[in-house]
Amino acid sequence: MWQWFHRLASPRWFYQASGKFLPWISMLGLFFISLGLVWGLGFAPQDAKQGNSFRIIYIHVPSSFLALVGYYIMAAAGAIAIIWKIKLADMVMKAAAPIGAAFTFVALLTGAIWGKPTWGTYWIWDARITSMLILFFLYLGVIILQSSYEHKGLSSKAAALLALVGTVNIPIIYKSVDWWYTLHQPATIRFTEAPSMHPDMFQPLLVMIVGFYFLYAIALVASIRVEILHRERRTKWVQDLVFTNKNNDP
Amino acid sequence: MNTGFMVIFRRDLLVAIRHRGDLANPVIFFFIVIVLVPLGLTPESSKLSEIAPGILWVMALLASLLSLDSLFQNDYDDGTLEQIIILPQPLYFMVLAKIIVHWLVTGLPLSLLAPILGMMLSLPDAGYPALVLSLLMGTAILSLLGAVGAALTLPLGKEGLLLPLIVMPLYMPVLIFGANSVQLAINGFSVIGPLATIGSLLALSLIVAPYVTAGALRLSIQG
Numbered sequence: 001m002w003q004w005f006h007r008l009a010s011p012r013w014f015y016q017a018s019g020k021f022l023p024w025i026s027m028l029g030l031f032f033i034s035l036g037l038v039w040g041l042g043f044a045p046q047d048a049k050q051g052n053s054f055r056i057i058y059i060h061v062p063s064s065f066l067a068l069v070g071y072y073i074m075a076a077a078g079a080i081a082i083i084w085k086i087k088l089a090d091m092v093m094k095a096a097a098p099i100g101a102a103f104t105f106v107a108l109l110t111g112a113i114w115g116k117p118t119w120g121t122y123w124i125w126d127a128r129i130t131s132m133l134i135l136f137f138l139y140l141g142v143i144i145l146q147s148s149y150e151h152k153g154l155s156s157k158a159a160a161l162l163a164l165v166g167t168v169n170i171p172i173i174y175k176s177v178d179w180w181y182t183l184h185q186p187a188t189i190r191f192t193e194a195p196s197m198h199p200d201m202f203q204p205l206l207v208m209i210v211g212f213y214f215l216y217a218i219a220l221v222a223s224i225r226v227e228i229l230h231r232e233r234r235t236k237w238v239q240d241l242v243f244t245n246k247n248n249d250p
Numbered sequence: 251m252n253t254g255f256m257v258i259f260r261r262d263l264l265v266a267i268r269h270r271g272d273l274a275n276p277v278i279f280f281f282i283v284i285v286l287v288p289l290g291l292t293p294e295s296s297k298l299s300e301i302a303p304g305i306l307w308v309m310a311l312l313a314s315l316l317s318l319d320s321l322f323q324n325d326y327d328d329g330t331l332e333q334i335i336i337l338p339q340p341l342y343f344m345v346l347a348k349i350i351v352h353w354l355v356t357g358l359p360l361s362l363l364a365p366i367l368g369m370m371l372s373l374p375d376a377g378y379p380a381l382v383l384s385l386l387m388g389t390a391i392l393s394l395l396g397a398v399g400a401a402l403t404l405p406l407g408k409e410g411l412l413l414p415l416i417v418m419p420l421y422m423p424v425l426i427f428g429a430n431s432v433q434l435a436i437n438g439f440s441v442i443g444p445l446a447t448i449g450s451l452l453a454l455s456l457i458v459a460p461y462v463t464a465g466a467l468r469l470s471i472q473g
Contacts, residue, residue: 141415142416149406154469154472169420172451179430
C-alpha cells in the first residue's frame with residue numbers, strides 16, 4: 001500500500017502515467033463540453049423572461065463551481081505538501097492556483113456579461129458576486145506570494161500556509177458577505193433566479209458541469225506535467241539525486 | 251506565566267516605547283487620511299455622518315496594515331528572530347506576545363482616537379460605543395491576521411505592496427462586521443450580534459493565527 005502511494009507521489013512516475021491517461025480524459029472532456037454546448041446553446045428551450053441571454057449560464061455556473069472547488073483542491077494539495085512533504089502535492093498546488101484564478105475570472109466575466117441584459121448593468125454589489133471577487137483576490141494573493149519567492153521550496157510552503165488560512169476564511173467571508181448584503185438589500189435589483197430549473201434546461205447544465213470538471217482536470221494535469229519538466233530540467237543534479245535515493249522507484 | 255511570553259512581551263514593549271517616532275506613525279496616518287475625506291468629498295456634515303462609520307473603519311484598517319512591516323522585520327534583519335526561534339520555549343506564546351504588543355501600540359491608540367475623528371466626521375452619537383468596541387476587538391484580529399502575512403513575506407524584504415495584497419482579502423469579514431455594527435447602532439438596532447461575531451472571530455484567530463505565524467517564521471529562517 002505504502003509502496004504504491006510513494007510511487008504515485010513520485011513526479012517521474014506521475015509524468016509517465018499521466019502521459020497515458022491524459023489523451024483519454026481530454027477526449028472525454030471534449031465530448032462532454034461539446035455535447036453540453038450544442039445541447040445547451042442550440043436545443044435547450046428559451047427562458048421565459050431572459051430569452052436567449054440566459055444561455056451564458058452554461059459557462060457561468062460550471063466555472064463558478066470549479067472556482068470554489070479549485071481553491072479547496074489547491075489548499076488540500078498545499079496541506080498534503082506541508083504535512084507529508086510530498087513533492088507532487090507541491091506541484092499540484094502550484095499548478096492549481098492560476099487555473100483556479102482563471103475559472104474565477106471567467107465566472108466573474110460571464111456574470112458581468114450576463115448582468116448587462118438581465119439587470120441593465122455590468123456590475124452590482126450582489127453577495128455572490130462580491131464573494132467571488134474576494135475569492136479571486138485570495139487566488140491572486142497565493143499566486144503573487146508563490147512567484148515572489150526565489151527559493152522554490154520556501155515559496156510553495158509559504159503559499160500553502162496562505163492557502164490554508166484562506167480555506168478557514170472562505171466560509172467566514174461567504175457568511176459575512178451574505179449578512180452584509182441582507183443589511184443593504186438594494187431595492188431596485190433583485191437576483192431572481194428560477195428556484196427550480198426546467199429539466200430541459202438543467203440536463204445540459206449538468207453535462208457542462210461534468211465537462212468542466214474534466215476541463216479542470218486536463219488543465220491541472222497538463223500544468224503539473226510542465227511543472228515537473230521545468231523543475232527536473234533546471235536542476236539536473238537534483239533529478240539524479242532524487243532517483244538514486246528513491247529505493248522503491250521503478 | 252510562560253517565561254518566553256513575558257520576556258518577549260517586555261522586550262518588545264520596551265523597544266516600541268524607545269522608538270517613539272514609529273509609535274506615532276499609524277495614529278498620525280489615521281488622522282491625516284481622515285482629514286482628506288472632507289477635503290475630497292464634501293464638508294457637509296449630513297453627508298459625512300452617513301459615510302463616517304465605513305470611512306473610519308477602512309482607514310483604521312489601512313493604518314493597522316501599514317504598521318505591520320515593523321512587526322518582525324527588525325528582528326529578522328539583525329538575527330534576533332533566529333535566536334527567538336531556537337529558544338526552548340513554545341514559539342506560539344512568543345509570537346502571541348509580539349502580536350499583543352503590536353496591538354497595544356497600534357490597534358489600541360487607533361481605537362481610542364477613533365471617537366475624536368468620528369466627532370470631526372460628525373458621526374451620530376449612537377455610533378460611538380459600537381465604534382470603539384468593534385475597533386478594539388477588530389484591530390486585534392487585524393494584528394493577528396496581519397502577523398501571518400508579515401511572517402509569510404518576511405524573507406522577501408521590503409516588498410511594499412505584497413503584504414497588503416495577501417492580507418486584505420482576509421481582513422474583509424472583520425471590516426464587514428465592524429463597520430456595519432456601527433451603522434446598525436446608528437440606526438438604532440442591537441449590535442450584540444455583530445459584536446459577538448467579531449468576538450468569536452477574535453477567539454478563532456487567537457488560536458489559529460499565532461500558530462500559522464510561528465510556522466511561517468520557521469520557514470523564513472530556512473532560506
